[in-house]
Amino acid sequence: MQLMNKPINISSALAAATCALLGAPNANAADTDELWKFDTALMYYGEVDRVTAVEAIIGATKDFGDEHIFSGKVTIDGLTGASATGAVAQPVAQTFTRPSGDGNYVTGAGETPLDDTFHDTRVQLTAQWTQPIAENMRASGGVNFSNEYDYMSFAVNGSVAYDLNQKNTTLSLGLSYAFDTIKPEGGIPLAFSSVAIKPYSDDSENEQENENEYEDDFNRTRVDDSDNKNTIDLMLGLTQVINRRMIMQFNYGLSLVDGYTTDPFKILSVVNEQGLTQDLLYENRPDTRTRNSFYWQTKYALDFGVADISYRFATDDWKIDSHTIDSRLRINLSDTSYLQPHFRYYQQGAAEFYRPFLMEGDNVPEFASADYRLGEMTAYTVGLKYGMELDNGDELAFRLEYYQQTPKNAGFNEPGALQDVDLYPSLKAVIAQVSYRF
Amino acid sequence: MRHKVLKISSLLLLVQLAGCASLGVQPWERDLLAKDEMALDAEGVDLALDDHIYFSKEATSGGRAFAGGGCGCN
Amino acid sequence: MSTKSTQHGYTIERKSDHFCGRFFAMGSPCELLIDSIDEQLAHHLTSLAYDESKRIEQKFSRYKADNLLHQINHAAGLEVAIDDETHRLLKFADTCYHLSDGMFDLSSGVLRKAWQFDGSDRVPSADTVNQLLPLIGWSKVKLSTKHIQLPIGMELDLGGIGKEYAVDSVAKQCTQEAAGVSVVVNFGGDIQVTQARVNEQYWHIGIESITDDGAAAKLLKIKSGGLATSGDSRRFLLKNGKRYSHILNPLTGYPIEDAPRSVTVVASHCIQAGLLATLALLQGPAAESFLQSQNVQFWCYR
Numbered sequence: 129m130q131l132m133n134k135p136i137n138i139s140s141a142l143a144a145a146t147c148a149l150l151g152a153p154n155a156n157a158a159d160t161d162e163l164w165k166f167d168t169a170l171m172y173y174g175e176v177d178r179v180t181a182v183e184a185i186i187g188a189t190k191d192f193g194d195e196h197i198f199s200g201k202v203t204i205d206g207l208t209g210a211s212a213t214g215a216v217a218q219p220v221a222q223t224f225t226r227p228s229g230d231g232n233y234v235t236g237a238g239e240t241p242l243d244d245t246f247h248d249t250r251v252q253l254t255a256q257w258t259q260p261i262a263e264n265m266r267a268s269g270g271v272n273f274s275n276e277y278d279y280m281s282f283a284v285n286g287s288v289a290y291d292l293n294q295k296n297t298t299l300s301l302g303l304s305y306a307f308d309t310i311k312p313e314g315g316i317p318l319a320f321s322s323v324a325i326k327p328y329s330d331d332s333e334n335e336q337e338n339e340n341e342y343e344d345d346f347n348r349t350r351v352d353d354s355d356n357k358n359t360i361d362l363m364l365g366l367t368q369v370i371n372r373r374m375i376m377q378f379n380y381g382l383s384l385v386d387g388y389t390t391d392p393f394k395i396l397s398v399v400n401e402q403g404l405t406q407d408l409l410y411e412n413r414p415d416t417r418t419r420n421s422f423y424w425q426t427k428y429a430l431d432f433g434v435a436d437i438s439y440r441f442a443t444d445d446w447k448i449d450s451h452t453i454d455s456r457l458r459i460n461l462s463d464t465s466y467l468q469p470h471f472r473y474y475q476q477g478a479a480e481f482y483r484p485f486l487m488e489g490d491n492v493p494e495f496a497s498a499d500y501r502l503g504e505m506t507a508y509t510v511g512l513k514y515g516m517e518l519d520n521g522d523e524l525a526f527r528l529e530y531y532q533q534t535p536k537n538a539g540f541n542e543p544g545a546l547q548d549v550d551l552y553p554s555l556k557a558v559i560a561q562v563s564y565r566f
Numbered sequence: 567m568r569h570k571v572l573k574i575s576s577l578l579l580l581v582q583l584a585g586c587a588s589l590g591v592q593p594w595e596r597d598l599l600a601k602d603e604m605a606l607d608a609e610g611v612d613l614a615l616d617d618h619i620y621f622s623k624e625a626t627s628g629g630r631a632f633a634g635g636g637c638g639c640n
Numbered sequence: 641m642s643t644k645s646t647q648h649g650y651t652i653e654r655k656s657d658h659f660c661g662r663f664f665a666m667g668s669p670c671e672l673l674i675d676s677i678d679e680q681l682a683h684h685l686t687s688l689a690y691d692e693s694k695r696i697e698q699k700f701s702r703y704k705a706d707n708l709l710h711q712i713n714h715a716a717g718l719e720v721a722i723d724d725e726t727h728r729l730l731k732f733a734d735t736c737y738h739l740s741d742g743m744f745d746l747s748s749g750v751l752r753k754a755w756q757f758d759g760s761d762r763v764p765s766a767d768t769v770n771q772l773l774p775l776i777g778w779s780k781v782k783l784s785t786k787h788i789q790l791p792i793g794m795e796l797d798l799g800g801i802g803k804e805y806a807v808d809s810v811a812k813q814c815t816q817e818a819a820g821v822s823v824v825v826n827f828g829g830d831i832q833v834t835q836a837r838v839n840e841q842y843w844h845i846g847i848e849s850i851t852d853d854g855a856a857a858k859l860l861k862i863k864s865g866g867l868a869t870s871g872d873s874r875r876f877l878l879k880n881g882k883r884y885s886h887i888l889n890p891l892t893g894y895p896i897e898d899a900p901r902s903v904t905v906v907a908s909h910c911i912q913a914g915l916l917a918t919l920a921l922l923q924g925p926a927a928e929s930f931l932q933s934q935n936v937q938f939w940c941y942r
């Protein structure tokens with residue numbers, strides 16, 4: 129008999145069909161309204177000697193029946209600590225004025241200059257509505273609002289998804305538009321203007337005079353109070369069920385950025401032949417950026433868990449190419465608990481205008497940034513997550529990860545003193561997270 | 567000889583394409599795919615947090631979802 | 641130690657540590673065992689069960705002339721609007737049809753016109769059977785979420801899943817109305833236990849065991865889950881020493897040979913157990929090995 133050729137599947141297939149027939153065990157047949165579901169998480173992110181962040185997320189989802197689904201999310205994060213300014217380390221101590229123009233700080237000999245005024249709180253709200261609009265077709269629309277002390281972002285998105293081939297294939301098309309405004313304390317610096325150094329206040333004799341002179345200098349470096357940027361994202365997606373155990377997704381993303389992409393807090397050192405800093409200039413980036421990304425993800429159901437692997441290739445007209453491999457392996461320890469190792473590898477090339485420093489006497493290029501995040505680097509993350517389902521059906525999970533970035537020299541010669549300092553210090557961070565789902 | 571190789575490889579390609587046509591499962595074979603942990607966004611909150619970290623520390627963002635704008639951390 | 645009361649077509653009876661509600665529906669004696677000594681709750685659940693089984697019987701019985709199934713079966717080739725419940729039930733049957741490669745077929749009931757399993761020797765002629773075959777075939781039925789369309793002359797019979805569905809549906813309502821209380825829903829041997837009893841003890845349920853010499857009581861111990869029996873050894877034909885079971889192959893129109901007389905299966909839901917039992921019967925001589933490969937607890941009577 130033919131049935132024998134499909135051995136064990138039949139009883140599990142019947143179980144699935146029974147669920148479809150009778151509905152979820154606790155669902156009330158009379159009202160299809162399901163309760164709100166909440167996803168919450170608290171994350172700590174701590175870099176060695178640099179930034180510390182705490183981020184909390186509360187996400188809520190509700191199915192209003194017939195696949196009319198609302199989801200919303202509130203994210204709050206607080207950030208403190210220091211971040212690299214772009215200036216190079218020197219064999220002697222250096223004095224910098226804070227980006228706001230308010231006060232100075234000193235970086236020791238051989239140390240990478242870090243701006244210690246990184247301090248911000250961000251609140252982000254998102255809302256998304258998804259519903260069917262025709263047979264085998266779903267539409268989704270959402271808004272996203274994020275606000276922090278000196279930055280505000282507002283975005284809208286819309287997408288449609290079309291199921292075919294018995295829902296084994298899903299095609300999707302999405303569009304998003306974001307409008308961001310940046311209003312740094314002290315205003316927007318003029319590209320490549322020299323960073324004004326605030327005089328020491330113990331220079332009592334000429335204090336007022338120096339102060340006025342500094343303020344004039346500082347104001348000369350400012351062009352505007354605020355600036356903004358527009359981002360349009362287009363995304364094409366294909367999701368395909370391969371077999372009973374495997375599902376794949378392919379995405380192509382095009383992102384067009386137009387506006388102020390410069391980081392107003394980042395500066396460049398201008399060094400002489402001896403590698404000694406002669407001047408500090410505000411950086412300048414192009415006012416457009418076009419990015420292409422290709423993303424592939426596969427999930428595979430194992431007998432003991434789930435394997436999840438993804439690869440992303442991204443390339444843009446700033447000439448930054450990047451490769452990312454992200455993988456998770458869920459290992460079920462019992463019916464209600466699992467361990468999940470996580471490994472991520474990332475590699476990027478340098479932007480064509482990336483300069484770790486500028487040479488005195490050379491022409492100032494049209495665009496330049498010493499932000500190490502635009503330079504060549506590799507990074508990896510290793511992590512472990514432990515999750516368990518509680519007796520009441522809620523889920524509790526813990527995650528601990530280690531992240532390390534290793535910036536590399538993208539082929540720049542290092543004159544004199546710069547050879548003795550670390551221009552590409554690596555960054556190490558720990559991520560700890562608790563999540564609770566109910 | 568080369569002709570033969572071409573023939574074989576085009577045959578192989580055809581077979582693979584035919585294989586693609588039969589990709590997928592019947593509705594009653596979705597028992598494994600229907601599990602929560604098999605959803606592509608099963609790690610939703612983790613992924614959102616990760617995206618934010620890497621958005622602020624690396625030059626590339628997006629891919630899985632919109633690259634977007636969104637925060638002054640970059 | 642027992643109080644009895646009759647109301648609205650059902651009775652409830654107080655046992656030592658639980659209540660027992662009884663009524664008759666779907667051609668079977670129906671019983672509810674309620675692990676509670678709250679009489680009001682017993683009344684409430686039994687009347688709920690009674691109403692629900694009567695509702696399902698009214699809606700899907702092929703013996704009634706004024707119901708949805710009758711409309712579907714007498715639409716003369718036209719589309720009939722169906723509700724969500726009917727769609728889900730038919731979709732379930734559709735899955736079973738595919739899983740069994742066409743052996744489980746809701747449209748095979750027309751074969752009853754040729755076969756009457758009354759213990760006699762009236763085996764129909766090949767012509768009679770062959771004439772009916774074109775009227776069988778679930779794949780010819782057009783089913784969408786809102787409509788169903790049968791070719792002229794075809795009929796559906798939900799007898800193979802209706803009672804089990806009613807058991808599960810009643811059990812689900814009991815779970816919702818009395819969360820935390822263990823209830824046994826037993827409709828003529830198709831059984832669902834909503835959850836384990838408070839002190840984890842077994843329910844002891846007498847079911848009709850099918851043997852050649854008629855009905856003998858069999859005592860079953862069950863904690864939770866579903867159980868169903870397919871097959872009926874009293875329905876057969878006997879001709880020239882050959883026994884024809886009442887399990888018909890919709891593809892040939894003839895009884896399955898060497899099928900067990902009855903199969904009882906345990907699964908998490910009654911309807912699941914019922915289908916596994918039916919699919920096992922359709923396997924004929926391979927019934928046992930089929931059930932073994934499904935990793936379920938079962939009893940086969942040959």
